Amino acid sequence: EVQLVESGGGLVQPGRSLRLSCATSGFTFDDYTMYWVRQTPGKGLEWVSGISWDSGSTIYADSVKGRFTISRDNAKNSLFLQMNSLRPEDTALYYCAKGRFGVVSYDFEYWGRGTLVTVSS
Amino acid sequence: SVLTQSPGTLSLSPGERATLSCRASQSVSSSYLAWYQQKPGQAPRLLIYGASNRATGIADRFRGSGSGTDFTLTISRLEPEDFAVYYCQLYDASPMYTFGQGTKLEI
Numbered sequence: 001e002v003q004l005v006e007s008g009g010g011l012v013q014p015g016r017s018l019r020l021s022c023a024t025s026g027f028t029f030d031d032y033t034m035y036w037v038r039q040t041p042g043k044g045l046e047w048v049s050g051i052s053w054d055s056g057s058t059i060y061a062d063s064v065k066g067r068f069t070i071s072r073d074n075a076k077n078s079l080f081l082q083m084n085s086l087r088p089e090d091t092a093l094y095y096c097a098k099g100r101f102g103v104v105s106y107d108f109e110y111w112g113r114g115t116l117v118t119v120s121s
Numbered sequence: 122s123v124l125t126q127s128p129g130t131l132s133l134s135p136g137e138r139a140t141l142s143c144r145a146s147q148s149v150s151s152s153y154l155a156w157y158q159q160k161p162g163q164a165p166r167l168l169i170y171g172a173s174n175r176a177t178g179i180a181d182r183f184r185g186s187g188s189g190t191d192f193t194l195t196i197s198r199l200e201p202e203d204f205a206v207y208y209c210q211l212y213d214a215s216p217m218y219t220f221g222q223g224t225k226l227e228i
Contacts, residue, residue: 037218045165045208047218059216095164106212107155109176111164 002026002110004096009115012086020115022079022096030054030074033099035108036081038092038117048094049081053102064090086119093117122146124209124221131226139196141224143209148189153212156185156194159223160205168207169194196226204228 008020020036036048049070050059058070069082079096093114099105123146133139143154151172157165167176169185172192182197196203209221 044222045220061217100170106153107167107170107210109167113164
């Protein structure tokens with residue numbers, strides 16, 4: 001059974017940093033692209049970032065480019081999102097998601113339950 | 122591309138047929154269009170990929186269709202567990218992934 005479990009969310013002040021983690025199991029982690037997607041009541045679902053199986057390609061939404069960094073540790077079957085210079089508009093439930101392919105996936109096959117990030121002073 | 126879903130809310134009864142629409146602002150490849158179901162307090166679940174392919178474990182009452190700018194998710198006979206919010210999602214080569222605003226399917 002595929003499992004994705006996010007952690008690392010919490011309350012943080014604007015301008016500060018936070019690192020999210022996603023522990024995975026039930027599939028061959030280093031065969032697949034991985035993603036972060038966030039959700040807010042107001043803006044709905046928003047794709048944040050993605051990474052290829054070998055970390056050779058990373059992509060970001062314009063809204064987070066230059067502030068967020070995605071990475072993965074294939075030896076530990078884990079995905080990460082380093083979030084710097086956080087803004088109130090980054091407040092959301094952050095999901096880790098698995099792609100269907102290794103280099104580029106067109107959709108998100110499995111999702112974790114999410115970790116809540118709140119950016120507020 | 123911008124994705125526009127309609128209707129915003131669809132009120133039906135178990136056993137009825139549901140038809141949900143997703144319109145793209147420009148013509149897109151069918152390979153890049155997916156549908157998700159989200160129930161309260163749960164993560165989205167992939168239903169359909171490539172516009173018409175059911176994901177693993179998805180019941181055959183869910184059917185995706187369409188091409189170009191107009192795509193449809195049809196649920197042939199609604200079960201009580203089908204009442205949820207449905208999102209369409211598009212990949213483009215920017216690269217970027219875009220979601221529609223969702224259709225709430227309620228009893």
